[in-house]
Amino acid sequence: MRCDYFDAGVCRSCTWMGRPHGEQVADKERHCADLLGERADLQWLAPVSGRESGYRNKAKMVVGGTAEHPTLGILDAGGRGVDLQGCGLYPSSLAVAFPALAAFVTLANLTPYDVPARTGELKNLLVTQSPDGELMVRFVLRSQEPVARIRKHLPALLEVLPQLRVVSVNLLPDHRAVLEGAREILLTATETLRMRVNGIDLHLRPQSFFQTNTEVAAALYRHATAWVEELAPASVWDLYCGVGGFALHVAAPGRDVVGIETSVEAVASATLSAHGRPGVRFAAGDATAFALGAVTAPELVIVNPPRRGIGDALGRWLEASDVQHVVYSSCNAVSLARDLAAMPSLRPRRAQVLDMFPQTTHYEVLTLLERG
Incomplete structure (x- = not known):
């Protein structure tokens, strides 16, 4: 991709502008693998990339x-x-x-x-x-x-x-x-903008967060859902759930799904989207406080934190808990690596880089952690 603004020095926001897209994706995967370190039991799935231009929603x-x-x-x-x-x-x-x-x-x-x-x-x-x-x-x-x-x-x-x-x-x-x-x-x-993703209507209110790249976000939800379906947990928490993308995708008959998010607007959006879906509920609150105050732990936890990661307290709780699997969606592999180091009992089994932000150094990485 070429950009006249970049070439003229008017805008340099896209720091990798002009580099071949395939090279960008390969470098992102290499960067993530270096941060997570050599792990014999970690399977790297093929990276996901969509359009290199015209992708922002x-x-x-x-x-x-x-x-x-x-x-x-x-x-x-x-x-x-x-x-x-x-x-x-x-x-x-x-x-x-x-x-x-x-x-x-x-x-x-x-x-x-x-x-x-x-x-x-x-x-x-x-x-x-x-x-x-x-x-x-x-x-x-x-x-x-x-x-x-x-x-x-x-x-x-x-x-x-x-x-x-x-x-x-x-x-x-x-x-x-x-x-x-x-x-x-x-x-x-x-009051809401309907974001139809993988056949699921997500309702976006003005102050609610949604991934910038709809095409790659849809792939992110599909792949995470496939992992969850393979494990078939009876109970799931979606922490930092936003407008409920992960929670609504993994909802299934007989499965109890709870989504937690600090944004009241996002929770209102998620609740509207969940209307008529049994077994799914959302609440506004701090993810760490919710986990620490829970009486029992679910079989599987999905976390999609901001760039700073899940932090020490939630990492320690997950490490000491009975949670068997964690699906961790991260927009910052540096904080992901730090969080993984704090949870040695939850070992990464699968990882996949998703090129959510072409022309930049940023990307999303989806990781499946298993206790063992």
Whole structure:
């Protein structure tokens, strides 16, 4: 893949841009294997890779420039907007929304936030596309002042983008280098974006996390489900469950599945998706606290933690527990290796690298741990 922005030095976010895709995947697998170390009883499955371009289902666009001439992309070292509407990581079906959103910024007179001056209102535009091509758009604002104008002109945006289903405002009053704040204001009657993955409807609310690469995420869920079905546990915990992707995929008659996630919004999404599925329930809470407070342990635990990993406390609990198998999905093999070292009784039996983030050094790795 080639990128004019990268070649011109305008954007260097994709640090492996220009390298052959197959070489990227091979290097990621080698990096992961080096971190996990030589293990005679560990089977490495063939890596999973999808498209090297047009794979992102979410655009995180920093808004710069002026209301009359906004930029959607990133900020340069001086805090000025750099327009990246032509970024090749977005599929054309998602990128087609960018000009309409830029025009809406002008129509609603949404002044982009000036980082050096700390003035203005509109900080970011967060756009998510479902597998069916439907969209969710979130306006990240400094205050509620522009909300009335967004409401007023929203019908015009919905007319231009008929695939738009969910629109919200997120409030981020602080001057911080983060994407969003805690408060969300829904502007549409529809509250969730339906993400149809492997025939399962996952309902995504505005503040819920979903994997960036839908194609590879679908493969991640399929492969984890195949491992779980092979083991046929009667009870499963899905810790750091997000919107319930793993839990809903492994749900089966006679199997008790519990999903735990700190995000109340994600749990609401997962609960909606689980409607009508017996044996599956979700609760908002800390994964470690839930495990430490449980009376009994399940037969199998799925963990999909943030980059920092599961941490010492949960690792020690799993090591001392009766859990027979752990399916560990990691976006950071460094923390995965550290967590494995703290659980020597749970030995890695299978591992598979999934190229969730082509053109970058990042990847997902799925590992099956077995007590023994």
